[in-house]
Amino acid sequence: xxxxxxxxxxVRSKNAGPFWITVxxxxxxxxxxxxxxxxxxxxxxxIAALFDVDEDSIKRxxxxxxxxxxxxxxxxxxxGGALERDMHGGQQYLRLLDVELSSMLA
Amino acid sequence: MTxxxxxxxxxLVPTGALGAGVREADLTAGVAAGAHGIAxxxxxxxxxxxxxxxxxxxxxxxxxxxxxxxxxxxxxxxGIPLLIGSCGTSGCDDALDWVRDxxxxxxxxxxxxxxxxxxYSEQRxxxxxxxxxxxxxxxxxxVATVDPAAFxxxxxxxxxxxxxxxxxxxxxxxxxxxxxxxxxxxxLAALPLLRGMGVGASWHAGKIAECGGQCTLNPRAGGVMIRxxxxxxxxxxxxxxxxxxxxxxxxxxxxxxxxxxFLYEPGGMLDVSQAEYHAATDRVVQVTGSRFISRxxxxxxxxxxxxxxxxxxxxxxQDRAVLAEIDRFIAQMHAYMVHRVKETMGDRVAEFDISLxxxxxxxxxxxxxxxxxxxxxxIGLLFIATAATQExxxxxxxxxxxxxxxxxxxxxxxxxxxxxxxxxxxMERGRAFEFKLNHVVHVDQPDELVRVxxxxxxxxxHVQGQ
Numbered sequence: 176x177x178x179x180x181x182x183x184x185x186v187r188s189k190n191a192g193p194f195w196i197t198v199x200x201x202x203x204x205x206x207x208x209x210x211x212x213x214x215x216x217x218x219x220x221x222i223a224a225l226f227d228v229d230e231d232s233i234k235r236x237x238x239x240x241x242x243x244x245x246x247x248x249x250x251x252x253x254x255g256g257a258l259e260r261d262m263h264g265g266q267q268y269l270r271l272l273d274v275e276l277s278s279m280l281a
Numbered sequence: 282m283t284x285x286x287x288x289x290x291x292x293l294v295p296t297g298a299l300g301a302g303v304r305e306a307d308l309t310a311g312v313a314a315g316a317h318g319i320a321x322x323x324x325x326x327x328x329x330x331x332x333x334x335x336x337x338x339x340x341x342x343x344x345x346x347x348x349x350x351x352x353x354x355x356x357x358x359x360g361i362p363l364l365i366g367s368c369g370t371s372g373c374d375d376a377l378d379w380v381r382d383x384x385x386x387x388x389x390x391x392x393x394x395x396x397x398x399x400x401y402s403e404q405r406x407x408x409x410x411x412x413x414x415x416x417x418x419x420x421x422x423x424v425a426t427v428d429p430a431a432f433x434x435x436x437x438x439x440x441x442x443x444x445x446x447x448x449x450x451x452x453x454x455x456x457x458x459x460x461x462x463x464x465x466x467x468x469l470a471a472l473p474l475l476r477g478m479g480v481g482a483s484w485h486a487g488k489i490a491e492c493g494g495q496c497t498l499n500p501r502a503g504g505v506m507i508r509x510x511x512x513x514x515x516x517x518x519x520x521x522x523x524x525x526x527x528x529x530x531x532x533x534x535x536x537x538x539x540x541x542x543f544l545y546e547p548g549g550m551l552d553v554s555q556a557e558y559h560a561a562t563d564r565v566v567q568v569t570g571s572r573f574i575s576r577x578x579x580x581x582x583x584x585x586x587x588x589x590x591x592x593x594x595x596x597x598x599q600d601r602a603v604l605a606e607i608d609r610f611i612a613q614m615h616a617y618m619v620h621r622v623k624e625t626m627g628d629r630v631a632e633f634d635i636s637l638x639x640x641x642x643x644x645x646x647x648x649x650x651x652x653x654x655x656x657x658x659x660i661g662l663l664f665i666a667t668a669a670t671q672e673x674x675x676x677x678x679x680x681x682x683x684x685x686x687x688x689x690x691x692x693x694x695x696x697x698x699x700x701x702x703x704x705x706x707x708m709e710r711g712r713a714f715e716f717k718l719n720h721v722v723h724v725d726q727p728d729e730l731v732r733v734x735x736x737x738x739x740x741x742x743h744v745q746g747q
Contacts, residue, residue, distance in 0.1 A: 191539035193326050193583075193716040194423060199535045232423060234539055241532055247539035249423035255330035257589055257634060257667040257713040262329050266645050 180272040182207040188268035193254040196226075196264040197247040198271065208242035214276040222246050225270055283559045283567050286515055289508035290473040291316050292486070293519070295352065296504055297493035299323035299365055299380075300340025303348040307503045307519040308355035314506060317361055318472040319352055321504075322465045322491060323380065324367025326583060327537070330714040334436045334585035336375035345369075345380065350387045356457060357393050363457045364447050364468050371583075372462025373437050374403040380459055381736075388738035395457045395739075398450035401732040402461035402580075404438045409582065409722070417723045419579065424719040435584035435717045442580065443547030445727035447471035455735065462583065464546055465491035473509035484551045485571035486514035488544060489533050496533040498524045517565040527558035530566040547727065549575040578727055584718035591710040592674040594664040596685050597700035603690050604656040608649060611637050611662075614688045618681045625680055626673075633677055634667040662699075671709055678707040 179186060185201040200217075202208035215221060223230040226248050234247040252258060261267060293311030295303045299321055308319070324332075328339050338345065349365075356363040369376025381399055388395060409432040412418060418427045432438065439462035448471050450458045460468065469487035474480065486507040489496050493504040496516060502523040508515040516525050534541040534553060542554040552572040561567040603610050618635050638644035641660035664685050666677035685706075687696045724730055 189537050190327055191537050192719075193330070194421075194719050195539045197535075197537070197539050236541055238535075238541065241528060241535075243532070243535065245535055245541060253330075253716040253719075254326070255585075255713070256715045257591065257665075258636070259329075259713075260638070260645055260647055263327060269646070 176275040176277060177211070178272065179274050179276060182211050182276065186268045186271055188264050188266070190254055190264040191247055195247055195249055196267050197245065198268050200244040200271065202242045202244070205242060208239070210278045210280050211276045212237055212244050213279050216274050216276050217244055222248070225274065226267075227251075283561045285561055286508055286510040286513055286567065289510045289515070290318075290476045290478050291506055291508045292469055292472055292490070293319045293506055294321055294469060294490040294493055294504050295319065295519070296321050296348065297491070297495055298325065298340070299348050299352075299368075300338070300345040301348075302344075303351045304503045305351050308351060310519050310521070311504070311506050312355060312359045312361070316359065316506065317476070318364065319356060319361060320364040320469045320472065321493070322366045322463070322468055324370045324372045324376070324462065326716070328370070330585035330716045332376075333371035333373060333439065333583060334587050334714040336369070336371065336373050336437065338376060338379060339370040342383065346383050346387065349380070349383055350391065353384065353387050353393055353395065353457065354391060357395065362451050362455070362472065364460070364471060365458070366442075366460040366463035366465065366468030368459050368461065371437070372402065372439050372460065374401050374461065377401060377459060377461045384457065384459065385738050393739055394737065396455050397457045397459060397736050397738050398453065398455035399734045399736070400442060400446045400450065400458065400460040400463075401734075402440045402442050402463070402730060404440050404582070404730060406433045406435050406438055406584075409438055412722055418720045419723070421581070421719045421721060427720065431717055432584065434586055436586045438582055438584040438718065440580040440582055440722060440730050441547065442731055443467045443578075443727050444471035444474050446731045446733065448475040449728065450733065451475060453735065464581075466544070466546060466551070469507065478509040479511045479513070479571075480573040481551070481571035482509050482512060482514040482568070484546060484573050485553055485556065485568060486516065488551060489516055489530055489568070492533070492536065494518060494523065495536060496525060496530050498526060498529055513567055513569040514571075515561055515565055515567045524564035525566045527560055527566050530568065531556075531558045547580055548578045549573050577723060578725075579721035579723050580730060582718045582720050582722055583716070585714055585716050587712040588715050589667045589669055590671040590674045590712050592666045592671070592678040593708050593710050594678055594682065594685055594706045595702060596662050596664070596706070597659060597702065598662055599659040600697050600699070601656070603697070604658075604660065606690060607639055607642050607656070607660065610688070610690050611639060614684060617688065618684050621684060622677050622680050626676065630668055630673055630677065632669065633673065634665075635677065635681065636665040636667070638663040638665070667713065671711070675707055675709055682706060
């Protein structure tokens, strides 16, 4: 098992418009991408649980050319308002960093 | 290496946002390299709903003026069109007029005489409500319904324009086009589309360059040039020491997009799922395979409104006993504050919210953190009172002031005094603003909801008394 932070060179999150957050996971190299991008911990059910959103609402993309996994999910409330804590969504990726990943290779 | 494109339409994109910084050297380099037009965007929803709800600009007036002056000088010297979208952050009418006035001021100061087209796309809430009742609105996920009342609840609504009003303004002879809210992509794609370049290549090039240097190896090193052809386009940094790589260019499709392959624009959908990114040189990337699929013409709507008022206080805490049990301390404090407000203000505040956010602990996530994390050395505890009026929010803050200042961890302890940085500690923050709409409106013509005016800058100077 390895943590997301250990197998990635960069993980980021940002608003994708006022109603969505998108998270980009850049794996360290081709080997790390092939080993972990399809880990169960990075599939839709696990992502939904991590960000506390419905599975049906999640968009998930695997981009082999960039060795990237991208997930997008709707905000619970639109950006702004009295309860906002992260206006640009730029700190939401932190939830992923300590997730332990199972290797998909023997 | 891939052979270079010929007979392209070249767009100099000096910055990702007017007011964020433009370098004169980039303009000189881009014009010398054969730019046919200068285009950039000046707005976004990214910084939140306040800018649309109030019509205020995110960037300082002097920053916008400094950038715009560089662009207007380059426009005049090169005799090529300058297109700027989403003026004044939100692109509402007041924000566009604010940028118009800055442009007129620059024209007078610099002795320039451009013909300026203004494209207005703010919409009346009552008109949008009527269109909703006619069934011309469609919700966008995660919003699932069209509630006509949502439109009338907005202080301001803008419709995102496509490239057509910009193309028409250039054809009508405008030297400079200042647009209200527009998709970032459309402002950059307008001139290549007008001059007959490939539709897929024009839109995709616009998307890649919308944040200026964000698609380069060093995003802080200025803007880019896009060269749009019939079946492909190229992107190149304006700074000779900066580089575009196939990975930096293709990765830009991830940025602030919920879907990296399909982008919905006013008249269709950009499909980059088959696009290929090649190195044309060690610093220029060529892109092929971009497609644009026409769809019924829609304009995305953005709407915002002012909500309740807030008054905030900040206190610093280094007390080691408190920091060892922050969550219990804050839960107790919150309960006691709510009790004190109800006890003293009674029915005067039917609805209010008190939020305590310990910066240095869990203020950003709001998630509870259990042991065994070590206690922080200090926290900044932000208090936020939200209520229907500023006066009520401030009275709630004043009611809570002694609690925020002196609350002990346990009742048998001596009263502590935490560290306020200000006197008085409460700060009236004004209103909290909210986004209200996530819809598109179907239109019969791209300019159906757009109003255009043409002015001649610097042409009619009238000095009183002479």
